Amino acid sequence: MAQIVIRNIRKEFGDFVAVKESSFTIEDGEFFMLLGPSGCGKTTTLRMIAGLELPTSGDILLDGENISQLPPSERDIAFVFQMFALYPHLNVRKNLSYPLTSQGMPRKQIKAKIDEVAGILGIGDILDRPVGGLSGGDRQRVALGRAIVREPKAFMMDEPLGALDAEFREHMAEELRALHDRMGATTVYVTHDQLEAMQMGDKIVVMNNAVVEQFGTPREIYDKPATMFVADFIGSPSMNFLDFSGSVAPGQESISLSGHDMAVPSLREGASGDLVFGVRPEHVHLSDDGTFRGRIIAAEYLGTTQIVTMETPNGELKARIPADRIATVGESAGIGFRGDTVSLFDRADGRALRSALNEGVLGHG
Amino acid sequence: MSSHSITESSSRAKWIAGSLVILYALITMLPLVWIVMTGFKSPADAISYPPKVVYEPTLEGYVNLFTTRTRQTEDYLLANPPENWADEIVRQYDMVIVGPSKFGERFMNSVIIGFGSTFLSIFLGTLAAYAFSRFRIPFADDLLFFILSTRMMPPIAVAIPIFLMYRSLGLSDTHLGMILLYTAVNISLAVWLLKGFIDEIPREYEEAALIDGYTRFQAFYKVVLPQAATGIASTAIFCLIFAWNEYAFAVLLTSATAQTAPPFIPTIIGVGGLDWPAVAAGATIFLLPVMIFTIVLRKHLLRGITFGAVRK
Numbered sequence: 127m128a129q130i131v132i133r134n135i136r137k138e139f140g141d142f143v144a145v146k147e148s149s150f151t152i153e154d155g156e157f158f159m160l161l162g163p164s165g166c167g168k169t170t171t172l173r174m175i176a177g178l179e180l181p182t183s184g185d186i187l188l189d190g191e192n193i194s195q196l197p198p199s200e201r202d203i204a205f206v207f208q209m210f211a212l213y214p215h216l217n218v219r220k221n222l223s224y225p226l227t228s229q230g231m232p233r234k235q236i237k238a239k240i241d242e243v244a245g246i247l248g249i250g251d252i253l254d255r256p257v258g259g260l261s262g263g264d265r266q267r268v269a270l271g272r273a274i275v276r277e278p279k280a281f282m283m284d285e286p287l288g289a290l291d292a293e294f295r296e297h298m299a300e301e302l303r304a305l306h307d308r309m310g311a312t313t314v315y316v317t318h319d320q321l322e323a324m325q326m327g328d329k330i331v332v333m334n335n336a337v338v339e340q341f342g343t344p345r346e347i348y349d350k351p352a353t354m355f356v357a358d359f360i361g362s363p364s365m366n367f368l369d370f371s372g373s374v375a376p377g378q379e380s381i382s383l384s385g386h387d388m389a390v391p392s393l394r395e396g397a398s399g400d401l402v403f404g405v406r407p408e409h410v411h412l413s414d415d416g417t418f419r420g421r422i423i424a425a426e427y428l429g430t431t432q433i434v435t436m437e438t439p440n441g442e443l444k445a446r447i448p449a450d451r452i453a454t455v456g457e458s459a460g461i462g463f464r465g466d467t468v469s470l471f472d473r474a475d476g477r478a479l480r481s482a483l484n485e486g487v488l489g490h491g
Numbered sequence: 492m493s494s495h496s497i498t499e500s501s502s503r504a505k506w507i508a509g510s511l512v513i514l515y516a517l518i519t520m521l522p523l524v525w526i527v528m529t530g531f532k533s534p535a536d537a538i539s540y541p542p543k544v545v546y547e548p549t550l551e552g553y554v555n556l557f558t559t560r561t562r563q564t565e566d567y568l569l570a571n572p573p574e575n576w577a578d579e580i581v582r583q584y585d586m587v588i589v590g591p592s593k594f595g596e597r598f599m600n601s602v603i604i605g606f607g608s609t610f611l612s613i614f615l616g617t618l619a620a621y622a623f624s625r626f627r628i629p630f631a632d633d634l635l636f637f638i639l640s641t642r643m644m645p646p647i648a649v650a651i652p653i654f655l656m657y658r659s660l661g662l663s664d665t666h667l668g669m670i671l672l673y674t675a676v677n678i679s680l681a682v683w684l685l686k687g688f689i690d691e692i693p694r695e696y697e698e699a700a701l702i703d704g705y706t707r708f709q710a711f712y713k714v715v716l717p718q719a720a721t722g723i724a725s726t727a728i729f730c731l732i733f734a735w736n737e738y739a740f741a742v743l744l745t746s747a748t749a750q751t752a753p754p755f756i757p758t759i760i761g762v763g764g765l766d767w768p769a770v771a772a773g774a775t776i777f778l779l780p781v782m783i784f785t786i787v788l789r790k791h792l793l794r795g796i797t798f799g800a801v802r803k
Contacts, residue, residue: 178698198701205702211695215717228704272703 128189128279128312129154130175135184135194137170144170147184148338150331152280152314157306159327160316163359167336169284172316176205176282188279199228204273206283210265212257218268219253225276243275246305262290266298270305280312287322299326320360324348332356342487350484351469354476357404363433365404368440369473373398381470384439386418389465391483400473403440407433409464410445412453416460425453436461523778529771537767551580552768556594556759556776560586594773597755602780603666604751605735608673612730613723615674616681617689621711623682624689625697635686638679646676647739654743664749672744673734680733681726688722689715724791728784735781752777 130152137145145167152158160168173179175186177198186194193201204225212221219240226236244250247267252260257268266286273281286302287295303326306313317323323330324344332339332347332355340352351357357365370383375396380387383403390403412434420436420443427449434445434453438461445461447453470479480488500508529537531548554577562585571587573579581588619638623631653672654663662668692715700710716723742754756773759766 176702178701197706198698199704199706203702205699207695207699209693209695211693211699213696213699213714224700225703228709272699276703 129187130280130312130314131185131187132171132175133185133187135171135174135181135186137167137174137179138182143336145174145181146336148333150338150341152312152329154312155310156312156328157303157326158312158314159323159330160314160333161320161323161327161330161359162318162333162339164318166333168316168318168331168333171333172282172284172314175280175314176203177201178205202279204276204278204281206269206273206281206286208285208288210269210289212265212268212272214258217254217256218249218260221257221268222253222271222275225272229276239275243271246274246308247271263294263298266290270302274305274309274311278311280314283313283315285316285318287317302326320362324360332359334359346487349467350478350487351404352478352484352488354402354404354471354478357469357471357478361406363407363444363446365406365469366410366441366443367471368403368405368438368443369400370403370440371400374401374470374479380465383418388418388463388468390468390470391466391481393470394480394482394485397470397472397479401479402471402473404469404471404478405463406467407444407446409467410443410447411462411464412445412447412451412459413462414460416462418461419458420461422453422455422457422459424455526771526774530768530775532768532771534766534768537771538765549580549768550577552766552770552772554580554588555766555769556772557592558588559590559592560584561589563587593755594752594759597750597752598776600666600745600749601735601751601753601777604669604673604749605731605780607666607670608677608734609727609731611670611674612677612681613685613727616678616685616726617716617719617723619678619682620685620689621715623686625694635683638682641675641679650740650743653740657744664745664747666749669741669745669749669751672740673737677730677733681730684726684729685719685722688719688726692718721791724788728788731784732781 132148132150132152134147134149135145136143136147148167148171160171162168170179174181174194177193177196177200181194184194185192188201188203198205213224216224222240222243223236226239231239240253241250244253247270249264249267249271252264252268257265260268266289269286283302287298290298299322315323315326327344329342330344330347331341334355340347340356342350347356348360351360351365354367357367368383370381372382373396374381374393376393378390378393378396380389381401381403382388388403418438420438422434423437423442424435426433426435430449431446432449432451432453434447436443436445436459443461453459466483469483470481471477472479478484478488528544530552531550532543532546533549533551536543536546558577558581560581565585568582568585568587573582578588622628623635628634657663657668657672660668662671696714696718697707697710700714701707705713736753737751738753741751745751745754752773756770756777759769759773
């Protein structure tokens with residue numbers, strides 16, 4: 127299969143820049159997620175890898191070969207479209223055989239290949255049906271079948287689950303991941319759904335406004351966000367941002383929030399001005415003896431946990447705490463943080479400050 | 492079925508709608524029915540007043556349409572008994588058939604020019620519409636407007652320049668000349684209609700074909716064309732109807748070799764007096780190809796007219 131290297135890729139449509147100099151590497155056999163809000167350039171990036179758009183500048187290397195200006199037919203990359211794009215005038219079997227007939231494969235071999243793929247996907251009984259009457263899930267399977275039947279070097283998937291209803295999506299996501307694990311083919315998957323990305327991906331690229339914000343494993347991206355955008359986009363509820371101003375120096379291990387000392391991972395760089403103290407809701411706890419205090423303004427009960435919204439001197443804060451702690455609106459409570467999980471950001475450019483927590487991760491972005 | 496349902500109409504509403512459609516059909520069909528009926532009348536029945544609805548049908552009109560006849564002396568007629576049923580019909584007027592008329596030839600001209608120009612309009616129109624629909628073409632909007640602007644005046648307004656141009660190019664009274672002329676008139680309609688149809692076809696189908704290893708042109712004819720069949724069929728019908736029925740240019744630019752049926756049919760009147768049954772017979776036969784073409788493509792036409800109204 128294949129390793130894909132994206133190097134300084136850029137795409138302009140007239141005056142509009144869809145993707146700004148982006149670089150990342152997709153290792154052989156990885157299930158790779160391109161994640162970001164709509165319009166961030168993730169689909170354009172995917173289409174450039176597949177050859178449906180040609181990059182304005184930059185290189186795409188597939189197993190070391192520069193394919194950035196080749197037509198899609200010469201790249202040996204399969205693509206699964208969001209709306210499936212099954213050929214409506216052909217039946218399931220013909221749809222599946224389409225990529226094989228273009229290679230001039232003998233008819234007998236095509237038939238054997240289709241039967242094999244139909245077996246893998248469990249669509250053997252609908253092979254002679256027209257695609258028009260198929261259910262969403264079956265269409266999805268046929269679209270996948272059309273992609274895997276030719277054994278391409280890599281798969282591109284553009285929000286393939288987006289057109290399915292929520293109930294079925296979960297099931298299909300599992301099926302897709304299982305299929306990938308079985309075939310081990312390099313897969314690039316575009317989604318705007320952070321849960322889908324975390325759940326299915328080996329690695330994630332988070333894009334925003336045409337640039338790559340961060341590139342890493344789901345765990346790295348969640349625990350060690352490189353920018354405020356990533357911290358905010360990933361996780362629900364998202365990371366808390368408490369504003370403070372002051373200056374920090376390399377080696378420092380605590381900062382002062384409204385006069386209260388808070389532990390942070392040992393800093394590796396200094397900064398000054400408007401800074402942000404970022405902490406995930408699950409790393410916030412309420413303690414009656416805490417000196418840093420806030421007032422509870424809302425509590426959402428979720429069964430095993432609850433989300434408590436508090437007002438603090440440094441801004442609003444959400445805490446995910448055990449459901450058995452009784453939280454009454456209006457109550458004043460002390461707040462504590464798990465210091466080793468805290469990220470500090472520079473408010474001006476949204477970048478995370480390097481620290482013992484994230485060193486070694488930020489290099490990628 | 493509730494009486495207040497929006498989607499299911501009540502039986503009374505259906506009855507009223509049905510009656511209206513039938514009434515409308517009767518009104519619009521009446522002239523056609525009358526022409527077909529007149530074709531089977533004798534000349535006397537055709538001009539009788541009050542008009543005859545019940546009459547004895549005869550093929551006289553058709554015989555007169557397809558033949559040239561001449562009056563003969565009684566001796567000649569007695570010496571040469573009629574050879575077939577057509578002969579017998581003309582003998583009533585002391586005439587004999589001396590050969591075929593020009594109608595067959597004119598009709599074939601109409602077929603060649605009508606279908607030829609329709610094919611050319613659709614062929615060029617589909618390619619142009621695809622290009623306009625899919626590629627970034629500089630000044631695309633201006634070009635489309637220019638193409639449409641050729642229809643902003645009645646084509647006959649440029650008849651004199653075309654007449655002069657055709658004369659110096661040697662295209663007057665040729666099949667090629669008429670095919671080119673009707674194509675030029677129809678192409679704007681074809682480009683605009685087909686662009687609309689092709690715009691409706693999601694690009695993903697072609698992109699899927701490109702990914703599946705086909706070239707752009709293969710993707711066009713293997714994937715886009717089958718999808719556009721509906722639009723192509725309905726556009727073809729519109730083009731054919733125009734080219735088939737066109738009268739003014741045909742009168743002006745054709746005479747001996749490339750004359751089409753529309754300018755020919757009225758000339759029948761002048762040959763043997765007011766031969767209305769022959770004119771009606773000519774009109775009836777003239778109607779058939781367009782009718783057959785439309786019936787053959789009817790399934791596509793009906794889908795084509797409502798195409799794009801609702802997203803599937």
